Structure formats: C-alpha cells, structure tokens
Amino acid sequence: MEPIVPLPDVLPLPAPLWLLEFLLVFTFICHLVPMNFLFGGGILAAISHARGSKSENHGRLARRLFELLPTVIAFAVTLGIAPLLFVQVLYGQFVYSSSILMANAWFWVVPLLIAGYYLAYLLRFKWDSLTGMRSGIVWVMVLIFTWIGFIYSNNFTLMLRPDVWAAHYFANPASGQLNWADPALYPRYLHMLVGAVAVAGIWIMIIGLRRKSGDVAWSNWAVAYGARMFMHATLLNVIIGFWFLVALPKRVMMIFMGENMTATVLLFAAIVLTAVAWVLIQRASKKPDSRTPAVAGAVALLGVLAMMAVMRQQLRTAYLAPYFTLDELQVAPQWDVLGLFAVTLVICLGVVAWLIKVMMRAKPA
C-alpha cells in the first residue's frame, strides 16, 4: 500500500521554526533527566527492595528512592508536557495519526499513569504498614512505568512510518495496535531503558554524596553502588546503541555514517564523551570521598544526554524527509504572546527556585 501523508495544519506556526525546534529539543532534555530517574530509578529501587532483606544497604537505598519517587514523577510529567506540546505544533499531522493508530494503548497511558503515581504515593506514605504487600506493589508500579515508556517508544517510532500506516490502520481501526513490526522499536526502547538505569545510577551516586555527613559507611556504599550501576548499564548500552544503529532503515542510518556531517560528528562525539564519563565515574567509584570526578562525570553524562536528544531530532528529520520537511510550514510569529510566555516563564522559574529554597531550608520532618 502507498504511504499515507496527512497535510500540515493550515494555521501558521506562531514562532520561527528554529525557536520551536530548539524548544522541542531543549524541553525534551529537561524531561529526560527526571524521566530517567523515574524509569531507571524505579527499576533499581525495586531491585534494591528485593535485596533489602539480605542487605541493609540495599534496604535503605530502596527506602530512600521510594521517598523521592513521587516528586520525581511530578517533575517527569510536568517537564514532559512541553515537548509533547511542541512536537504537536511541528509534527502534529504525524503524531496525531500515529496516536490514533495505537489509540487504545495511547489512551490507557493516562489511567495507568494515575495508577502508577498513586502507587508511588502509597509506598511513600504507607511504607511500613504495607509489609507483605510491599514487593507486589513495587513491581506493579515499576511494570506500569516501564510499559508507559514502551508505549511512548511505540508512538514515536510509529509516527515516523507513513509507509506502513495504511496496512497498520485498516487492519484494526477500532482499537489500533502497537508498532510491533518495526525492527527499530526494540533497540530504541532498550537503549532508552538501559540509559535510564545508567542515569539513575548517577542519581544514586549523588544521593550518596549529599548524605556524606550523616552516615559515612552507607553514603560510600551508595556512591560506589550507583557508579557501578552506571558503568555496567553504559557498557551494555553501547552494544544496544550499535544494534539500534543497524536496525535503522539504511537511508536513515547513513546520516550518521558520513552522509550528514553534523549527525556523524555528533554521534562520534557522544561516544567519546560517554567514554570520558565512564572513566570519571569509575574513578569516583574508587574514591567515594572525592566529589570532583563524580560531578565531572555527571556533567559529562548530561552532555551525552543532550547530544542524544539532538540526534533523536536528526533521526526524526531523516525518517520523515521523503514525506515532509519542516520548512514547508507557514510562519506568522505571535511575538507579543511569545514575549508574554517568556516573561511568565522567567517569573515562574524564579518562584519555583524560591519554593525549592523553602523546601531545602525546612526543618526536618
């Protein structure tokens, strides 16, 4: 069947293209950090919880992570809204289509997210009284978030495949179906998931560093453990990354193999920076007392995440190139409203900074 190519909206873009594209990628990076804490942190917390009966260190770590998770979810969701908005502005005709093509699953993200979120709060507030049920709840919660991530990977790969849409849609217009047939889906999802575990390892390391004064033994353990998780996950993810690369359609893969110089350089730079981060974190794991390598490693990792997000956008552009390029869109900037947004955002971020300060300075509960 022929590719189906829906038309872009007739209303113009209310801002220059470069700004919208920048906001799309930038807000996605902001979302990526808490989202990785949530996915990867949830998995590591569940594992630590399971090992908690034998190891007190793991038990404490699980407890600590579950204390933080509800707030992490709040950040992940809130920061996720912005990229979801901008992707609809720029690629609405593709995203709405692919969402409908997997309509039931996409809709169920919402009830599942509510359920997972409440389970996180349940764990936080009723940790001790849950006793025997606790591990069941922990795994259900982790499963829910892992599944939601999978659904997102499905939608954001399916939106790139107008070539398969007709067959996909007419087979099941009542409920839709996931993008099972796409070989790029699996490595892409695993790349994200394992990457999330790596990032969560760094998060654990930071938790350990922050707690230094309180309990040195546990903090040192947490730093070392988090660093180890990062190192294992990252090694695994390099392999998955190559799998992802070769699973891409040849035409798309080639942009990272010389056809698009920025994409190629970026991929190479990201691999190098990952190696740098790995070495730094390895040093941090050996010397839990010294903050410098840990902080440097975390910053390097943040750089890697940003590069990955940019490459993700390049990937999207390349996938869609035969059907659509962004410069087809009309632009009629609403500068006044945009200005209002900028002012509001600055004020709001200031207020949030103040709120965080209040929280940090609050007496311990």
Add this chain to the structure above:
Amino acid sequence: MNFPVWELEMGTPLLIAIVAILHVYVSHFAIGGGLFLVVMEHYANRKDDRHLRNYLITHSRFFALVTLVFGAISGVGIWFVIGLSSPAATSSLIHLFVWVWAIEWALFIVEIAAAIVYYMTWDRVSRRTHLAVGWVYFIAAFLSLVVINGILAFMLTPGEWLASGNFWDAFFNPTYWPSTLARTAICIGLAGIYALFTGVFVKHAATRARIIRLAGLWALAGTILAVPALYWYHGLLPAGAAELFAGGMPAAALAARVLVWGGIALAVILLAPIIFPKNFGPGSAITFALVALTLFGASEWIRESVRKPWVIVDYMYGNGLRPAEAEAMSTGDGILANAVWVQERPAAATTATGREIFRLACRSCHTLDGYRGLTDRLGGLDEDYIYESVARLEHMVGAMPAFPGSDVERRALARYLAQESGTTLPMLDGAEVFSKRCGFCHSQSGFRALDGSLEGYAHDELLELFPELAEMIEEMPPWSGTEDEARMLADFIQSWYAVAGEEEEN
C-alpha cells in the same frame, strides 16, 4: 479527514465527556480548594486554633493527593483524548494557542511545586512562609484557569477572530469574561463542597461544626455567584443554542433542566450545613458531592452540545472539516477523493464504500451500536429513506453538519447503514413509525412540533398527506413507508388528540 478515525466501540464523544467531566470537577476544586486552604490557614493562625490547623494539615494532604495526581494527569488525559478523537480541531487549537498552552505549562510547574511544598512543610517553616507558599499555589492555579478559559471559550464563540485572524480577538472572545466569572464562582462553590466532605471527619466536635458551617457558606456563595455569571454567559451563546435547549437536542434540553433545577435544589439544601452543622454527617457530604458532580456534568454537557454541529464554531465541524472543505467535497468529487485515510477508491455504491463514508463523515459523533448508535434508530427503515434522510442531516435534531459527500457516496452510506440496521425488521407500532420516519426532525409538541398543524386531519386525510409532504416542503424526505406503516402512523397521530380530548372532558 486528514486523520484516521478511532472507531472506539463506546464512541469517542462519550469518552471525552467522561474524562472531561471528571477532570473539570477536580481541577476546579484544585483552584477553589487552594483558596479555601489559605483563607482557613489565616483564620486558624489569627485565632491560634490548633484544631482547625490540624484539620487543615490533614485536608491539605488529601488535597495534594487529589489535585497533584488525579487533577494534573487527567488534564493531560483530556489532551490525549481530544487528540485521539478530534485531531484536526486539536491541531488548530495547538497552532493558534501554542503560547497560551506554554504559559499554562509555566503556571502548572509552579502549581505542582507549590502544592508539594505546601503539604510537606506544615510546621517545618515559619507560618508566614507557609502561608506565602499557599498563596503562590492559589494564584498560579487561578491564573491557569484564566488562561485556559480563553481557549475553551474560543471554541464556542470565536467571534472577531474568524474575520481578523488576530490572536487577541481569539483569546478575548465574546464569552471570555462571563465564563471566567462563572468558573470562578464554581471554584469557590466546589471548594466548599469538598471542605464539607473532609470536614465531617474532624474529631473535635466544635471545630467540626465550625468548619461545616463555613464550608456550607462557601458553597452557597459560589452557587449564588454562579447565577448571574451563567445568565450573562447564556445571553452570548451562538444563535442556534436556544433552539437546541428547546428540544433540538434532547440531551441538551434535559441537561439544561437538570442544571437549573439542580442549582436551585443545591442552594436550598446548602442551608442545612449552615443552619444545622452538628447534624451533618459523611452521608450528607457524599450526597452534596454527587449533586455538585451532576450539576457539573450537566453544564459541561451543555457547553459541548450548544457547539454542535461545530467543534470550533463557524470554523470547523465536528467531523473535522472546515466549511469550505465540506462545500468543495459536496459540490465536487466527494469525500473519498479528498480524504487521506481511505482504503477503497474510487467510491462505488457498495457497502464497502459506505463503511468508509460512515467512518469519515459520521463516526466522530455516532457509533453503530454504542453511544448515539444509529442501527437502533434506523432499523426497519428502507434504504431509499435513509438515502433521502442523509441529504437532510442539517434539518434533523442534533444540529448536524450537512452531508459532505457525493451522490454515490450517499447511496453507499445508505446501503451500508440499511444493511447494518436491518431493513426487514417490521415496525411495531405507530409510535415507532413516527420516531423513525418523522421523529428525526419533529416531535409531537416540542421541537418543530406537529400537534398544531396536524390537528383536525381525518385518518384518510393523513394517509393522503404523507406522500404529499415532501412535495410541499423540500426539507422533508419523500414518504417511502409501507401502507401498514402509514396506517399505524395515522392512528398514532390521531391518538394525540384523543388523549387531549379526554383530558378536556374530564
């Protein structure tokens, strides 16, 4: 018709209604409840009332759990659902209002952060700071309402924007201010309703009574303030709205009655917690919450209904077409030639084509067997009659857009619907004949009433009249019923006057 259609069995309009009503209910609470919390906290601090403060601490945790999780995520949920069911309209709104959504998002971040800090820092920061956090929460939440309401009101009354294309015309549209006022009133009222709900669980008796009385006052104040606001709003609704309330859309007419009478009932029963706060228990609190939810459902239902046949009034129909596109399709080469998601091309007078036409032209509002299902309503009708009716959708109840397709497509749709509904099912009685052959456009005494014009016709005069009607009035489909049906229908029409006559004799 740029997008695929989700053929959800229960019908996407129903799904939207459920998600939207739940979300709106909670999100207005999230705003009014925020105000309630800070005002009460002020009061508790000033009186140094420990019991009230303890209650507020518990209430704020409940508040945070409801608003942070259900309120916030169901809001995202509406976005998911409208994207799945009205992608074209969602895309329009996103394009026109990106920066409004973005502002909404910035406020949302503050709201979430402040709600978390507020419930977590009772007695952990100075009282002043804590109150300030509460105010930050409320202001952000209220501003987010003021902002989002521009988009909601726009869908109903895009006003000057249609001609000017100017953003500010779209945002400050004709119903912007009255609906902002109405929503503010509702927020205040709901804050009281929820406070009643949590107030009944306060242990200390005197405190409980005081909270319940105060909460009752809040709810009453909100309800009373809503009256002028809604009245103002009502006066600015699109021209066709009055007709819909008068029966042009049965469900909307019912909702309007529920809203008016329910509102009055609520105002009256709210005197109970104010006058007899001591006798107010959990059962009563739940009743109040349900009454409020019903009113909410009714008002949201009305808001959705008066917009028909549009999703954005005068800009886009419920089926995702702009008027010019619909016009081009119906006068040009039809739906299938222009729609993107089509399997069978070119159109032929087959049920396969009909199925696609149904999906593209009707599925956004109807299902076959579920919500607004058509098979029930069309069962027993002949294909020709359906074919003729589809040409006249804009005259039927429900305020539908005109059929945008070609003649072949109309034939195909009729064939498909007739097959799905069963043409051979016999009609049982005159009432059924009336509802299926006339009732799409008339009722006995409500919408486009017939009891006036058909009074005094003898049985055989009616039989003669039915085939002539369509010749007299073009909007009516030609009579194609059987002789049996005509007889049953005539009997039925005559029975209207028999009943009325008997009543007069008594």
